[in-house]
Amino acid sequence: GIQVEQSPPDLILQEGANSTLRCNFSDSVNNLQWFHQNPWGQLINLFYIPSGTKQNGRLSATTVATERYSLLYISSSQTTDSGVYFCVPSSNTGKLIFGQGTTLQVKP
Amino acid sequence: EAQVTQNPRYLITVTGKKLTVTCSQNMNHEYMSWYRQDPGLGLRQIYYSMNVEVTDKGDVPEGYKVSRKEKRNFPLILESPSPNQTSLYFCASRTTWDTEAFFGQGTRLTVV
Numbered sequence: 001g002i003q004v005e006q007s008p009p010d011l012i013l014q015e016g017a018n019s020t021l022r023c024n025f026s027d028s029v030n031n032l033q034w035f036h037q038n039p040w041g042q043l044i045n046l047f048y049i050p051s052g053t054k055q056n057g058r059l060s061a062t063t064v065a066t067e068r069y070s071l072l073y074i075s076s077s078q079t080t081d082s083g084v085y086f087c088v089p090s091s092n093t094g095k096l097i098f099g100q101g102t103t104l105q106v107k108p
Numbered sequence: 109e110a111q112v113t114q115n116p117r118y119l120i121t122v123t124g125k126k127l128t129v130t131c132s133q134n135m136n137h138e139y140m141s142w143y144r145q146d147p148g149l150g151l152r153q154i155y156y157s158m159n160v161e162v163t164d165k166g167d168v169p170e171g172y173k174v175s176r177k178e179k180r181n182f183p184l185i186l187e188s189p190s191p192n193q194t195s196l197y198f199c200a201s202r203t204t205w206d207t208e209a210f211f212g213q214g215t216r217l218t219v220v
Binding site for chain 1: 205
C-alpha cells in the first residue's frame, strides 16, 4: 500500500516565523489532502491538492504528483497554528492514508 | 452549513455494554467511513461505505458493526465494548471515494 513519510516529525517555531513541511508518498496518488489536528483533536481541512499550488491566507500548498511529494508552507506562524499536520493521500478504495504527521509547536 | 456531525463527543462506558456512535452528514455524500486514532498507531480505517446498503471492512473491523440504511447516516456499533476499544473515533464523508474528505468532530470513547 501507499506509504507516507512526513518531515520534520517535530518542529518548534517562534511566533512570526515561516516554515515548510514536506510529505513524500511511495506511489502515485489520485488525490491528496492536508489536515491540521488542533490540540482539541479536531481534524481541520486545509487543502485538497492532488496537484499544483493553492493558497489560503498564510498557508499555501504545492503537490508535484509526478515526483510524489507535497509541501505545506506556513508563513507568519501564530500560536493557533500549533498541532499536528497530516498529509493524506487516498487508496483506490477511498481509504485515507495517514502517516505520523508533523507536530508543530508555535511559541509566543 | 455543510457538516459531519458525530454524537456523543465524549463517552465513558463499561465493558460489554452495547453502544452506538452516530454520524450524520448533510452534503449528500455517497462515501462515508470510520477511523480510530491511537497514540503511536495513527488513524486507521474501521469500516467504509461506498453508498446506501454497501459497506465493507477497513483495516481494523474486529469488534465493530456498521449499517448504511440511508445516505446521510452511518452509525458505528460496538456490541460488546472492551477496554482495547478505548480510542478517539472519527467519521468522515466525501462525495465519492476519490474526492475531498470531511471529518466529524471526533468521539472520545473510554471503556472501563
